[in-house]
Amino acid sequence: MVIRMNFMELKEATNNFCTDNAIGLGKIGVMYKAMLPNGSPLAVKRLHGCQSFDKQFICELLVLGKLRHNNIVPLLGFCYERKEKLLVYQYISNGNLYDWLYAREGNNRNLEWSLRIQIAIGVARGLAWLHHKWDFRVVHLNLSSNSILLDNNFVPKISNFGGAKISSSEGMMFIDSNDTHSSNSSFVDGGVWDLGFVKKDVYDFGILLLELIIGKEHIQINNYTNSSNGSLVDWITHLFTTSSDLYNVIDKSLIGRGFDGEIFQFLRIAYTCLNPFPGKRPTMIELYNTISTLGKRYSITDDSQIMRQSEITIASTSNEIV
Structure with a gap:
């Protein structure tokens, strides 16, 4: 194409x-x-x-x-x-998500909460399609706010696939980093594919959700956990039990505007993605199903490209992760 x-x-x-x-x-x-x-x-x-x-x-x-x-x-x-x-x-006219979340002072860029939900749903939909498409599955492995482009309607487009790994219907493969010929492929164990690759994308998606909620870069989020001598999961658990700390870290442009309940739901979803045990993290289809329920309130859910079961492998019978 x-x-x-x-x-x-x-x-x-x-x-x-x-x-x-x-x-x-x-x-x-x-x-x-x-x-x-x-x-x-x-x-x-x-x-x-x-x-x-x-x-x-x-x-x-x-x-x-x-x-x-x-x-x-x-x-x-x-x-x-x-x-x-x-x-x-x-050409994607609105640039990348990173520049919108971390706009310089004096720049009028600001993402409304409904747009942040739309972006999260779109990224989850794209990753679910990549992970579970039956004949040609892909893991991104480098998901970040820099790799999410936004069109003129703020529909997110996942980019930067230079580090991706591919699983075809003939088996799981990736290009050997020491070989430039695409015909020379290596095959990996299914457990490595699922836990080492797929759930890495899920973890990175959880970080992306935190960025949408907190408005801080990944490195700054890690600084929060370093100061508390714990993991990201430990830090989020602490936030759930200490409301004053929770409100101190949420993006100030979102506080007090009637979105608190949805923000807390997003935080709980991020919590499941960041589980230190990869096998306990949800699949992207489960995440998409959960997040898209929030999108229905804003009329931004679109199942047309993700839920055609003739193309998507069934990942789980569960639609809920929280």
């Missing part, structure tokens, strides 16, 4: 990869806004000229070149010429 694109055309569309067109800087490359001659915007990721990034390049192609979902960023094309490796995506 992706096309091979010409390097010179992409170079021209980004104005020779002008720094003024740079819209993101990541570990493996720089993202540029590009404009086609017909006026259509694109996002072009130019990978740094290092051979070690071939794995990430191939992973993005394997995952995003095969899958289409409303909560996954669309990959439109790629370019591999000489030492140049570029990936071309649909």
Whole structure:
């Protein structure tokens, strides 16, 4: 579903990869806004000229070149010429979630609670589809607020699949980090796939929920737990028993606006995701089913792409996790 694109055309569309067109800087490359001659915007990721990034390049192609979902960023094309490796995506106008949660002072960006619920539901829906699609399952393994893009309607799009692992209908595989050929795959035990990979995504989703509630970065959330000499689960347990501390950590823009009950529900959901025993964490389908009940109050639940059982493997008979 992706096309091979010409390097010179992409170079021209980004104005020779002008720094003024740079819209993101990541570990493996720089993202540029590009404009086609017909006026259509694109996002072009130019990978740094290092051979070690071939794995990430191939992973993005394997995952995003095969899958289409409303909560996954669309990959439109790629370019591999000489030492140049570029990936071309649909341009997502509202940038990433990180920049909205942690806007600089003086910036009017602010996420209303209903939008935070919409984002959580969309990310859960996308991950559930990736984890439980019967013929081509994917674990992201690098989920964060930086990897969640927001379109003009604040529909979340999961991006940054360079570190993903894939399980096809023929078995579980991932690209060997020392080999750049996608045909050379390694197979892993099912328990490793479920507990080591799938439940890692669930844990990261729990961190994302905390960020939506607290409005603090992952490193700052960890600082809270370090100061209390406990785990994240211990810290959240403490918050449930000490209301003054709970209100001190919730994003100030959310307090006193009638959302307290829903915020506490989200916190309890995050608590289940962060269980130190991976096997006791819920599946993403269970999480989606639980969170989407909150979305019904805001008319933002959409089951059209996740609950078609002909495509989704049954993860659990339970719809509740709290």
